[in-house]
Amino acid sequence: xxxxxxxxxxxxxxxxxxxxxxxxxxxxxxxxxxxxxxxxxxxxxxxxxxxxxxxxxxxxxxxxxxxxxxxxxxxxxxxxxxxxxxxxxxxxxxxxxxxxxxxxxxxxxxxxxxxxxxxxxxxxxxxxxxxxxxxxxxxxxxxxxxxxxxxxxxxxxxxxxxxxxxxxxxxxxxxxxxxxxxxxxxxxxxxxxxxxxxxxxxxxxxxxxxxxxxxxxxxxxxxxxxxxxxxxxxx
Amino acid sequence: xxxxxxxxxxxxxxxxxxxxxxxxxxxxxxxxxxxxxxxxxxxxxxxxxxxxxxxxxxxxxxxxxxxxxxxxxxxxxxxxxxxxxxxxxxxxxxxxxxxxxxxxxxxxxxxxxxxxxxxxxxxxxxxxxxxxxxxxxxxxxxxxxxxxxxxxxxxxxxxxxxxxxxxxxxxxxxxxxxxxxxxxxxxxxxxxxxxxxxxxxxxxxxxxxxxxxxxxxxxxxxxxxxxxxxxxxxx
DNA sequence: CGTAAAATTGACGCTAATCAAGGTCCGTGG
DNA sequence: CCACGGACCTTGATTAGCGTCAATTTTACG
Numbered sequence: 001x002x003x004x005x006x007x008x009x010x011x012x013x014x015x016x017x018x019x020x021x022x023x024x025x026x027x028x029x030x031x032x033x034x035x036x037x038x039x040x041x042x043x044x045x046x047x048x049x050x051x052x053x054x055x056x057x058x059x060x061x062x063x064x065x066x067x068x069x070x071x072x073x074x075x076x077x078x079x080x081x082x083x084x085x086x087x088x089x090x091x092x093x094x095x096x097x098x099x100x101x102x103x104x105x106x107x108x109x110x111x112x113x114x115x116x117x118x119x120x121x122x123x124x125x126x127x128x129x130x131x132x133x134x135x136x137x138x139x140x141x142x143x144x145x146x147x148x149x150x151x152x153x154x155x156x157x158x159x160x161x162x163x164x165x166x167x168x169x170x171x172x173x174x175x176x177x178x179x180x181x182x183x184x185x186x187x188x189x190x191x192x193x194x195x196x197x198x199x200x201x202x203x204x205x206x207x208x209x210x211x212x213x214x215x216x217x218x219x220x221x222x223x224x225x226x227x228x229x230x231x232x233x234x235x
Numbered sequence: 236x237x238x239x240x241x242x243x244x245x246x247x248x249x250x251x252x253x254x255x256x257x258x259x260x261x262x263x264x265x266x267x268x269x270x271x272x273x274x275x276x277x278x279x280x281x282x283x284x285x286x287x288x289x290x291x292x293x294x295x296x297x298x299x300x301x302x303x304x305x306x307x308x309x310x311x312x313x314x315x316x317x318x319x320x321x322x323x324x325x326x327x328x329x330x331x332x333x334x335x336x337x338x339x340x341x342x343x344x345x346x347x348x349x350x351x352x353x354x355x356x357x358x359x360x361x362x363x364x365x366x367x368x369x370x371x372x373x374x375x376x377x378x379x380x381x382x383x384x385x386x387x388x389x390x391x392x393x394x395x396x397x398x399x400x401x402x403x404x405x406x407x408x409x410x411x412x413x414x415x416x417x418x419x420x421x422x423x424x425x426x427x428x429x430x431x432x433x434x435x436x437x438x439x440x441x442x443x444x445x446x447x448x449x450x451x452x453x454x455x456x457x458x459x460x461x462x463x464x465x466x467x468x469x470x
Numbered sequence: 471c472g473t474a475a476a477a478t479t480g481a482c483g484c485t486a487a488t489c490a491a492g493g494t495c496c497g498t499g500g
Numbered sequence: 501c502c503a504c505g506g507a508c509c510t511t512g513a514t515t516a517g518c519g520t521c522a523a524t525t526t527t528a529c530g
Contacts, residue, residue, distance in 0.1 A: 071468065076383045088331045094365075094372035099379055110400050126358075130329075133368060137329035140375055144334055147382050148303050151429030186477065194386030196519065201478055206508070217476060217527055233306065389484065421509065434486060436510055452495060452508060 005060060005109060013060050014111065017084035019131045031121055031128065035111040046087055046102035046110075053091030053098045055112050059083055062108030062168070063182040067191070068100045077191040078143070080105075080182070082170060089132050105183055109208070150194050158193040159203050160232040163213075167222050176214060177223035185218050211214040240295060240344060245272070248295050249346065252319035254366045266356055267365065270346040279320055281337035281345075288326030288333045290347050294318055297343030298405070298417040302426070303335045312426040313378070315340075315417070317405055323369050327353040340418055385429050393428040394438050395467040398448075402457050410457035411449060420453050 011032060014020060020028045038057065042048060046057060049068060059081055066078040066087075078100055081087060087102045092115050111123070122129035149161055163180070172181040186197040186204070193200070204220070207213045212228060214221045222228065229235075244268060255263045257421070275281060281292060284303060294316055301322075302312040313335055316322060322337045327350050348356070348462065357364035384396055398415070407416040421432040421439070439455070442448045447463060449456045457463065462470075467468060 068379060070383060070387050072387070074387050075407045076386050078379060078382070090372050090375060096372055096376065115493095123361075129364070133371075134329040134331075135370060136368075136375065137325050137331055140325060140371065140378070141331065141334045143375070143378055143382060144303060144313060147313070147378060147385065148305060150343075150382065150385050151311050152305050152307070152309050177449040185475095197477075198479085198520080199518065205478070420507095431487065432509075433488080433511085437486095440510070 005037075009079065010060060010111065013083060015057060017058060018135055019058060019086060019089075021134075022127050025065040025126060026106050027125055031125065032111065034121060035113050038110045040104045040108045040110070042104055042107050044104055045109075046104065047098050049098055049101045051098050053088060053096065054115055056092040056115065056118055057087040057102075057110040057112045059085050059087065060109040060111065062104060062106045062110075064105045064108060065105045065188075066100050067103060074170050075191050076194070078186060079139075079146075080166065080169065082182075086132075086135055090113060090136055092122075093129070093136070095133055099137060130139055155195045155199050156203055157232055157234070158166055158195070159189060159200060160228045162189060162192045163220065163222060164225065164228055164232055166220075167225065171222075174221060175223045178225065179221045181217065183218040240272075245295060245346065248318060249293060252293060253370055254293060254321060254324075254363065255368075256366050257362050258360060258366075262360055266360065267346065269352055269356060270348050272341065273345045273347040275339045275343045277311060277339055277342050277344070279339055281339065281343075282333050284333055286290045286333050288323060288331065289350055291324050291327040291350065291353055292322040292337075292345040292347045294320050294322065295344040295346065297339060297341045297345075299343060300338045300340045300423075301335050302338065310426050311429070312423060314374075314381075315401065317417075321367075321370055324373055326350065326355075328364070328367055328371070349387055388435050390428065390430045391438055392467055392469070393430070394424060394435060395463045397424060397427045398455065399460065399467055400459060401455075402460065406457075412456045413460065414456045416453065419452040419455055 005111060011029060014032055015025055015028050020031070023042070040062075046064060047053070047055070061083055064081045064085075064087060066081065068076045068078060070076065081102070087110070088097070088098060089196070092113070118128075149158055153161070166180045166184070167178050170181045171178040173179075186200045189200045189204075190197050204213065204215055207228075208215060210227070212222070212224045214223055249267055250260055250263050255266070258266070275297075281299060282288070282290070296318055299316045299320075299322060301316065303311045304314060305311070316337070322345070323333060325331070326333060327348070353363075355427060357367070384393055388396070401415045401419070402413050405416045406413040408414075421435045424435045424439075425432050439448065439450055442463075443450060445462070447457070447459045449458055
């Protein structure tokens with residue numbers, strides 16, 4: 001079971017997240033008041049690709065994985081989200097279905113607004129809409145980068161770049177290096193980079209031999225991030 | 236030289252474009268009044284990746300190519316735009332630089348708003364902002380699709396899918412099939428699909444032998460689109 | 471301790487990237 | 501009008517990279 005958060009803590013997290021940029025604590029509180037608290041256990045879904053979009057979320061704790069599925073049934077991972085990140089923001093701002101699925105890869109807490117509720121709030125607090133757009137713009141630019149990566153880089157570079165992005169987003173200092181602080185399988189890395197587990201495994205094994213990384217099942221620690229950067233940027 | 240359009244014609248085109256959905260002709264006229272007319276010759280740029288974003292455009296005629304460049308200097312084509320499509324909308328809605336370059340591949344006419352002007356208009360006509368967001372959402376979803384394609388499909392399928400997208404967007408009935416109505420080199424197709432001209436050339440040659448397409452320098456006509464669909468969707 | 475999921479490793483073959491050479495088309499200037 | 505140069509396209513040969521299959525090992529957890 002998840003231990004519920006206190007309202008004050010929630011307020012604290014939300015106030016500092018990008019969606020609330022430029023809003024007073026007062027306004028922020030009012031906006032949160034219209035949200036519902038939301039808990040979701042590991043491996044369950046916030047929503048599925050193609051579902052009618054009714055809600056948007058801000059994650060308070062935990063990690064979520066954004067995925068798409070092809071007709072052939074292959075998964076593609078579009079990205080990960082953590083505390084402060086938004087899920088389904090795009091659908092609060094336009095009339096489309098969820099274009100991807102969001103899955104909790106650890107137990108998550110979040111707050112949640114109904115689409116119509118959020119639309120109303122955005123009319124009252126236009127800054128909210130502006131922030132939402134900014135967040136989408138950010139995502140858009142990131143996705144374009146990754147599109148470019150996958151179109152032009154070799155598998156080894158793509159994996160290196162994926163790890164570096166994850167470490168920037170979820171890195172946690174531990175002795176011996178920086179841990180990517182969430183469950184991350186070879187399969188996940190394969191789905192992020194458009195390859196398969198065999199290649200990923202071989203590549204990670206090689207890096208492990210060179211002591212650039214240390215990895216166990218579902219865990220990766222970067223020890224010599226610099227070496228990976230050199231590889232990733234081909235310097 | 237480009238033959239300038241009459242105001243009435245411009246109005247006609249703009250009124251029907253996605254940015255003006257749900258706005259009265261009256262409002263639409265007022266919005267257009269705050270724009271500048273803009274002409275740009277083939278091979279020149281609307282803007283470059285990384286430039287400070289000051290303007291957004293709606294294309295009236297012609298075709299524009301959206302590209303990104305990697306550090307290594309390789310180009311990636313993110314997509315094409317034609318009449319009614321917007322350029323740089325994302326930057327009108329958030330505070331970022333242009334994330335890509337937009338190049339006229341034929342002579343283009345467009346209308347153009349300064350970022351601040353457009354922001355002011357969006358405050359007066361909120362529907363304008365909503366439409367802008369919808370357009371970005373559309374693009375976002377499309378980009379995700381293409382990301383998925385490139386991550387999971389073979390080169391031949393990717394080329395087929397690229398051609399089918401282009402034909403849907405710019406197809407023009409001619410005898411013998413449907414022409415992709417703009418200059419389109421092997422190089423362009425390679426940059427759209429994350430491969431090289433040699434592969435594209437071989438693939439198109441093969442399809443030409445099978446009479447699925449007819450192609451000349453910078454031109455492609457789809458004769459048996461159905462066959463390409465079968466290939467593209469692996470049925 | 472047993473089981474299932476995750477990860478590893480080797481072998482094999484195909485796809486697609488690369489290199490090299492030559493052909494075709496088009497606009498320009500003599 | 502013709503010759504030339506440059507951009508575009510084609511094709512073959514070669515090889516590296518990568519996907520796939522099969523078999524085995526490791527790890528987590530009940």
